[in-house]
Amino acid sequence: MLADYAYCPREVYIELIQGDSEDNEYVVEGRWEHRRVDRESGNLSQETDETSKVHTRSLHMSAPRLGLVCRADVVEVEGTIATPVEYKRGKTPKNPERSYEAQRVQVCAQALVLEENGFRCEKGFLYFTGSKQRVEVVLDDVLRRRTVEYLDGLKRMASNGTMPLPLEDDQRCVGCSLTNICLPDEVSFLRNPEKPGMRRLTATVDDGQPLYVQAQGAKVRQSGEEFVVEERDGEKTPFRMKDVSHLVVCGKAQVTTDALRHAFARDIPVSYVSLGNWFYGVAHGLGNSNVELRRLQFLAADDATKSLALARSFVAAKIHNCRAFLRRNATEVDGVLDQLRDIHSRLGEARDAASLLGMEGSAARLYFSAFSKMFKTRADETTCRFDFTERNRRPPKDSVNAMLSYAYSSLVREVTAKLFAVGFDPFLGFYHRPVCGRPALALDIMEQFRPVICDSVVISVINRGIVKTGEFVVTGLGVAMSTTAKARFIEFYEKRMDELNIHPLFGYRMSYRRILEMQCRLLGSFLRGEISEYPGFLTR
Numbered sequence: 001m002l003a004d005y006a007y008c009p010r011e012v013y014i015e016l017i018q019g020d021s022e023d024n025e026y027v028v029e030g031r032w033e034h035r036r037v038d039r040e041s042g043n044l045s046q047e048t049d050e051t052s053k054v055h056t057r058s059l060h061m062s063a064p065r066l067g068l069v070c071r072a073d074v075v076e077v078e079g080t081i082a083t084p085v086e087y088k089r090g091k092t093p094k095n096p097e098r099s100y101e102a103q104r105v106q107v108c109a110q111a112l113v114l115e116e117n118g119f120r121c122e123k124g125f126l127y128f129t130g131s132k133q134r135v136e137v138v139l140d141d142v143l144r145r146r147t148v149e150y151l152d153g154l155k156r157m158a159s160n161g162t163m164p165l166p167l168e169d170d171q172r173c174v175g176c177s178l179t180n181i182c183l184p185d186e187v188s189f190l191r192n193p194e195k196p197g198m199r200r201l202t203a204t205v206d207d208g209q210p211l212y213v214q215a216q217g218a219k220v221r222q223s224g225e226e227f228v229v230e231e232r233d234g235e236k237t238p239f240r241m242k243d244v245s246h247l248v249v250c251g252k253a254q255v256t257t258d259a260l261r262h263a264f265a266r267d268i269p270v271s272y273v274s275l276g277n278w279f280y281g282v283a284h285g286l287g288n289s290n291v292e293l294r295r296l297q298f299l300a301a302d303d304a305t306k307s308l309a310l311a312r313s314f315v316a317a318k319i320h321n322c323r324a325f326l327r328r329n330a331t332e333v334d335g336v337l338d339q340l341r342d343i344h345s346r347l348g349e350a351r352d353a354a355s356l357l358g359m360e361g362s363a364a365r366l367y368f369s370a371f372s373k374m375f376k377t378r379a380d381e382t383t384c385r386f387d388f389t390e391r392n393r394r395p396p397k398d399s400v401n402a403m404l405s406y407a408y409s410s411l412v413r414e415v416t417a418k419l420f421a422v423g424f425d426p427f428l429g430f431y432h433r434p435v436c437g438r439p440a441l442a443l444d445i446m447e448q449f450r451p452v453i454c455d456s457v458v459i460s461v462i463n464r465g466i467v468k469t470g471e472f473v474v475t476g477l478g479v480a481m482s483t484t485a486k487a488r489f490i491e492f493y494e495k496r497m498d499e500l501n502i503h504p505l506f507g508y509r510m511s512y513r514r515i516l517e518m519q520c521r522l523l524g525s526f527l528r529g530e531i532s533e534y535p536g537f538l539t540r
Helices: 002-007 009-017 025-033 101-116 141-160 184-191 257-265 291-301 304-329 334-345 353-369 399-422 440-463 483-497 512-527
Strands: 053-063 068-078 081-088 123-128 133-138 209-213 219-223 226-230 236-240 244-250 270-273 279-283 472-475 478-481 500-502 509-511
Touching (some): 002 141, 009 141, 068 101, 081 101, 101 123, 101 133, 101 141, 184 512, 209 483, 219 257, 226 257, 244 399, 257 279, 270 399, 279 399, 291 304, 304 334, 304 440, 334 353, 399 440, 399 478, 399 483, 399 512, 440 483, 440 512, 478 483, 483 512
Parallel strands (some): 081 123, 209 244, 244 270
Antiparallel strands (some): 068 081, 219 226, 270 279, 472 478, 500 509
C-alpha cells in the first residue's frame, strides 16, 4: 500500500480505506509471475554469523516503531547483511533509473523493516520478469527520506478520511485496475466541463453474464471452477464461474452451501426471486467495507435540502427520458410531449418531497396514457393485439402491465446488486422513503432507466412478436407470463442490458449494465463532494 500511495494516493485510498478493488489483466499477470516467490521458504529466525547465508521467499515481517508490515518476495541474507529483492511483472523501464519511484520506495520500505529487525541493508534489487533482469536500488539518504515522507502522508490520509481527487490527464491511469471505481477522467470532466480530451478508461461491458436458474427443483452445485445446474431429471449443465456476474435463483430452485461460498469468494451476488419475479432478497459475501460511503449516505438522507436536490435529479432524468422515448417511438403525442415538458420545467418549484411526488405522478399518468401509441400492428397479429389503457400493478391486470412489472423487478434486482458492490445501503433512499424490505435507493437510481431499459424491452417484444398475447396466464385477479414467454423476455432483457450506447455526458460507448454501475459511483462522488451535483442519465 505504501508503494501504491507513492504511485497514486487515490488508488491506495480506494483499496485500503474503502476496501474496494478490481483485477485486470496486469494484476492477474503479476499474480501469476509471483506464484513461485509467494510460496514461503527459508527462515531468518535461525542464528546467523558472518559466513552464513540464508535465502527466503514470501517473508512476513513487521516494524512496530515505523508502523509497517510487509511481505518481501525474496530476502537474501549473508551474515547480518540483508538484501530485499522485489519481483515485478513486465520489462525493465527505459528511464535513467531503470525503475519507477514507487517500486524503489517499496524496496526501501522492506529494507527499513529489515533494519528495525536487526539487519543491515546496503542495497536492494528489483527483478523484472519480462526481461529477466535485476536492477539495483541504491538505498541512499534521499530515497530513505522520501520513503518516510510517503509513509507519514499515507498515515495522515488514513486518519483524516478524505479521499484524494483523481489524477488529471495522467498516463498512470491507463492500465490501472481501479479505473472503473475511480472514474478519473469522468470526475475531472464533471468538475471542469470545459476540459477537453475525455479518455475512455472504463470497461465497455462486464466480463460475465447473469445466470438464471428457472427449472423448478433444480440445484446449483459447485464443481472445481464451475457452477453446475442439476435438474430433477438428472440433466447437468456446467457454467464457468468466471463467466457468471450474477446468479438469479427463481422459485423453488436451490443453491448448495459450497456454491454459495464460491460465489461469495468471487463477489458474485445470488438473488432469490419468485416465479413472478418478486424480489425476495440477495445473498453476498462480506461485500464492500466502504463504511465511509454509507455514513455519507445516511447524513445526506437526513439532510432535507440535499435529499430534495437528489430527488429532483432522479425525477428530472426520468421525465426527460420518457419524453425522448415517446418522441422516438410514438405518433400523435405532441400534446403529451408539451405537457411533460411543462412539468419538467416546473420541477424546481417543488419545495418538498410530497409536491415532487405529485409532479412525478402527473407525468407518469401522461406518459402511460400515450404508451399504447408505441405499439405497431403486425400483419400476422391483427386479431390478437395487445391492449393497454393504464399502468396497474400488485397484481398487474393485463399482459402489458405484467411485462412492465417483470422488467421493473428485474431492474430493481440489478441495481440493488450494483449498490451493494459500490458500498451503499440499498434500503435508504433520498426520494423513495424507507419502508421495511423496500430497496429505496435502488428505486431512486432506476427511475432514470425505466423508459430506456424496461419500457424499451416491453415495446420491442410486442412490436417484434417475441411475446404473443396467448402466452399469458390469468392467476386470480392478475395476469402473468408463461414459462416460455418469460424465457424469451429475459433473453431480450439481457440483450438490452448488454447493448452498447453512447454515454450522453462522456461520449464513449458502454453497456447499460456498466452505465448503471457508473451512475451509482457518480452518486458516491457527489456525496463525497468531488462533484457539485449528481448527473442524471439523460438519453439523447
